[in-house]
Amino acid sequence: MDGKYGQPLQEPMTRLRLCFLAGLGLLGIFVGVWALSAARSELEVTRTHLGTTPVTVYQAPGGEPAPAVLIAHGFAGSQQLMAPFAVSLANAGYVAVTYDLLGHGRNGSPLTGDVTSETGAMRNLLTEMRAVADYALDLPGVDGRLALLGHSMASDVVVRYAADHQQEVSATIAVSLFSRAVTAEVPKNLLVIVGAWEPGLKQEGLRVLRLGNRDAAKEGETVGDPAVGTARRLVFADAVEHIGVLYSRESLVESVAWLNGVFGRSAVGSLDTRGPWLALLFAGIVLLAYPLSHLLPRAAPERLGANLGWKPLALLMLGPAILTPLVLRVLPTDFLPLLVADYLAAHFALYGLLTAAGLAVSGRLRRSPAARPDSPWAMTAFAAGLVALYGLGAIGLALDGFVLSFAPTEARLPLIAVMIAGTLPYFMADEWLTRGEGARPGAYPLSKLCFALSLAAAVALDLRGLFFLIIIIPLILIFFVVYGLFSRWAYRATAQPLVAGLANALAFAWAIAVTFPILGG
Numbered sequence: 268m269d270g271k272y273g274q275p276l277q278e279p280m281t282r283l284r285l286c287f288l289a290g291l292g293l294l295g296i297f298v299g300v301w302a303l304s305a306a307r308s309e310l311e312v313t314r315t316h317l318g319t320t321p322v323t324v325y326q327a328p329g330g331e332p333a334p335a336v337l338i339a340h341g342f343a344g345s346q347q348l349m350a351p352f353a354v355s356l357a358n359a360g361y362v363a364v365t366y367d368l369l370g371h372g373r374n375g376s377p378l379t380g381d382v383t384s385e386t387g388a389m390r391n392l393l394t395e396m397r398a399v400a401d402y403a404l405d406l407p408g409v410d411g412r413l414a415l416l417g418h419s420m421a422s423d424v425v426v427r428y429a430a431d432h433q434q435e436v437s438a439t440i441a442v443s444l445f446s447r448a449v450t451a452e453v454p455k456n457l458l459v460i461v462g463a464w465e466p467g468l469k470q471e472g473l474r475v476l477r478l479g480n481r482d483a484a485k486e487g488e489t490v491g492d493p494a495v496g497t498a499r500r501l502v503f504a505d506a507v508e509h510i511g512v513l514y515s516r517e518s519l520v521e522s523v524a525w526l527n528g529v530f531g532r533s534a535v536g537s538l539d540t541r542g543p544w545l546a547l548l549f550a551g552i553v554l555l556a557y558p559l560s561h562l563l564p565r566a567a568p569e570r571l572g573a574n575l576g577w578k579p580l581a582l583l584m585l586g587p588a589i590l591t592p593l594v595l596r597v598l599p600t601d602f603l604p605l606l607v608a609d610y611l612a613a614h615f616a617l618y619g620l621l622t623a624a625g626l627a628v629s630g631r632l633r634r635s636p637a638a639r640p641d642s643p644w645a646m647t648a649f650a651a652g653l654v655a656l657y658g659l660g661a662i663g664l665a666l667d668g669f670v671l672s673f674a675p676t677e678a679r680l681p682l683i684a685v686m687i688a689g690t691l692p693y694f695m696a697d698e699w700l701t702r703g704e705g706a707r708p709g710a711y712p713l714s715k716l717c718f719a720l721s722l723a724a725a726v727a728l729d730l731r732g733l734f735f736l737i738i739i740i741p742l743i744l745i746f747f748v749v750y751g752l753f754s755r756w757a758y759r760a761t762a763q764p765l766v767a768g769l770a771n772a773l774a775f776a777w778a779i780a781v782t783f784p785i786l787g788g
Contacts, residue, residue, distance in 0.1 A: 285558040292558070295551025302544040303669050306537065307354045317398055319375035321346065322366045324406060325357035327536075332410035334437070334530050335362045335403040339396065341419025341443070342606075342735050343782045345372030345672035348513060351539040352416055355519045358536030361414075361526065364403040368421065369395055370606075370784035372672035377604065377787030392424050393431070400428075400435070414526055415454075416440040418513060419738065429454030437496075438529040440522050443468055443509055444475065451479030455496030458525040462512035463503045476501040493529045500525065509738060514542035545669060552661045553752060560756035563653060566646040566763035573631040574703025580710055583629070583700055587621035588717040592725035605682060607735050608783040612689030614722060615775075619692030622700055632699070647761070651769035654757050658750060658774045675781045682785075686776035693718075694772040698754065698764035711755070715747040750774055 313324040323346055326333075336356050338349045346365035353363035369391055370378030381387030404413060413436055417425035423446035429436040430453040438456040443465060449457070459472045469486075476484045476499055484490050484499070491497035504515040512518055519538045527533060575583070595613055603609035626632045667673035675683060697718075701710040722740055726733045754767035 285561060289555055289558040292551045292553075292555030295547050295554065297551075299544050299548025299551060300668075303541055303548065306539040306541060307350075307357075310354065310357050317366075317402055320366050320369075320395060320399065321373045322364060322399060322402065323353070324403075325353045325363040325365075326406075326408055327357060327360060330360055330408065332408055333360050333362055333532075334412035334414055334526070335364060335406065335409045336414045336416055336526065337396070337400055337403050337425075338363060338365045339368060339415070339417040339421035339424055340365070340371070341417075341421050342738055343371070343784060344418070345782075347372075347667070347669065348671045349416075349418065350669070351514055351519060351541055352522060354539035355523060355536070356526070358538070359523045359527070360532065360534040360536065362403070362406055362409050364399065364406075366395075366399050367672065368392060368424075368784075370786060373674070373676055375676060375678065377785045378606075379787035389424070389427065393428055396424060396428050400432075404435075412437050412530060414438040414440070414529070416442070416522065418442040419445075419509065422446055423448065426454055426457075433496075438493075438526055440525060442518065443512055445471055449475045449478065452497075456491075456493050456498045456525075456529045457500075458521065459499075459501045460512060460518050460521060461501070461503055462507040462509060462515070463505050464508040465512070468509075469503060472501045472503075475499075498529070508741070510741070511542075514540070514545070516540050541669065548665055548669070549662075549749070552665060553749060555661075556657060556753055557756055559657065560753075560760050563650050563757060563760040563766075564646050566643055566650050566761040566766060568762075570702070570704045570758075570762045571699075572702025572704075572706055572764050573626055573629075573700050574705050575631060575700070575707070575710075577707055579629060579631075580700070580707060580713075583622060583625040584714050584717045586625055587618045588721040588724075590621055591618045591721050592728055595725065596728050603682065603685060604786045605780065605783040606786055607733055607739075608682075608686070608779050610725070610733060611722075611736070611739075611779060612686050614689075614725060615693040616689040618718060618721065619694070619696040622696035623692060626696065626700060647763050647765055648769070650757065650761050650763070650766045654753060654766060654770035655773045658753055658770060659777060662749070662774075663777075671782060673778070673781055675777070678785060679780050682780040683777050686780045687772055690772040690776045690779075691769075694775070695765060695768035698758075698768035698771075702758055702764040711751060712747075715744075715751065719744055719747075746775065746778065 310325050311328050315322050338352055340346060340348045345367050349365050353365050356363045367374040369376050378388050380391050415425040415429055415436055422441035422444040425439055426441060426446040427448045429439045430448055433455060439454040440458045442460045444459045459475055461468045461472045481490055486501045486503050489498060489500045491499050502521045504512050504517045507515045523535055591614055594617060600610040600613045663673045697714055701714050719740060726736050750771050754771060757767045758764060
């Protein structure tokens with residue numbers, strides 16, 4: 268293939284078509300940001316810190332005194348993730364308060380104590396909730412009444428807090444509930460919301476609903492009396508799973524209606540149904556990446572990669588996928604103060620090293636004779652920097668503004684560097700494995716599927732230790748899809764697999780290091 272470095276390798280496209288796609292992407296980004304910002308435009312949003320805990324208050328200006336609703340996120344989340352509930356409840360007249368739990372988001376204090384023990388880390392989370400609840404009850408515009416809302420891991424926190432403070436907490440909303448602290452009497456006025464695609468948690472919700480000889484109680488039916496605190500209700504939000512349940516219109520409608528019923532209020536207000544607007548925003552960011560990829564410099568004289576047929580590909584994909592969870596089952600992987608992220612780093616690293624070893628043994632790490640002279644490593648690094656800048660900048664800003672904390676605190680910066688040591692071997696080896704002039708169509712997504720299955724096998728081998736990875740695996744798959752597109756377009760422009768390998772390794776290391784909870788002693 269002829270041409271000079273710095274020139275695009277892919278087939279030419281008309282400038283008009285590229286400009287049209289770029290304009291379409293920018294329009295999606297603009298409309299998405301405008302719509303997401305408009306949902307809270309009529310609210311007063313106040314940010315502060317209680318010690319090291321970041322807290323955000325949402326309330327309508329000039330409203331009548333109203334109950335406070337304390338909202339807590341789940342594992343590896345942050346307060347941005349709970350904004351749909353906060354905005355919707357504030358628009359309905361409540362004073363909504365979100366915060367970053369210990370070790371999460373921008374909270375400067377680690378989560379200390381045994382996370383597998385009900386008397387370990389839970390005690391510290393309850394102490395933190397006590398401080399935030401006291402702050403919420405003292406806010407101007409709060410009438411002295413309090414409700415709690417928690418998702419996933421925090422559903423257990425809010426249930427236990429409500430059980431310990433029955434005179435203070437009038438209602439509890441548990442989203443994706445799993446908690447053994449629920450009894451037939453506590454917490455008071457409990458609404459359980461579960462995604463219809465969460466089969467295990469649906470059964471848990473039915474168990475909770477039927478406590479106290481309510482064997483005939485059904486989903487969608489309210490039992491008990493909110494006036495005396497015995498009301499219970501279970502809702503299966505249609506067509507959503509563990510994360511989608513947070514963006515479900517049904518979840519928001521049920522939450523507002525439940526609190527209105529408990530507190531004798533009727534205001535509803537506009538709901539923050541941000542799901543479609545988030546989809547539009549990220550679709551615009553991904554679409555814009557395509558025309559921008561045409562500006563990347565060429566980094567190799569021909570398309571580099573292993574260029575493998577299906578049989579050797581299958582061997583090099585299945586070998587690491589099977590061996591990695593088996594080997595790590597007997598090796599220590601507790602070396603980072605990030606809950607289960609240290610195992611994930613080890614899985615990435617070993618998987619990548621095994622893939623690279625297979626490529627080396629098969630002789631597929633060598634480049635062709637035409638590719639050896641004058642290899643422009645500076646051009647490769649420059650192109651990788653551009654791809655990483657867009658992936659972290661555009662995606663990161665959107666995530667941090669509307670989904671979850673993505674900006675690292677000072678304590679997380681060294682963790683990013685450590686995580687790169689794990690992600691770099693995997694993404695470099697995997698990019699080389701699935702690329703080449705005659706690379707098989709579908710090899711790239713198949714290799715990512717093998718990695719996800721390998722991770723699932725690791726969870727199955729150590730369910731207690733790696734349970735929280737079950738929540739993360741779907742998010743990893745989403746990242747694979749988005750950054751896989753970036754990878755494909757970068758490779759078409761540069762002909763160098765290592766461009767996307769470097770960029771994606773940094774993006775994944777960053778995402779893991781800034782979202783997984785930091786643990787203390």
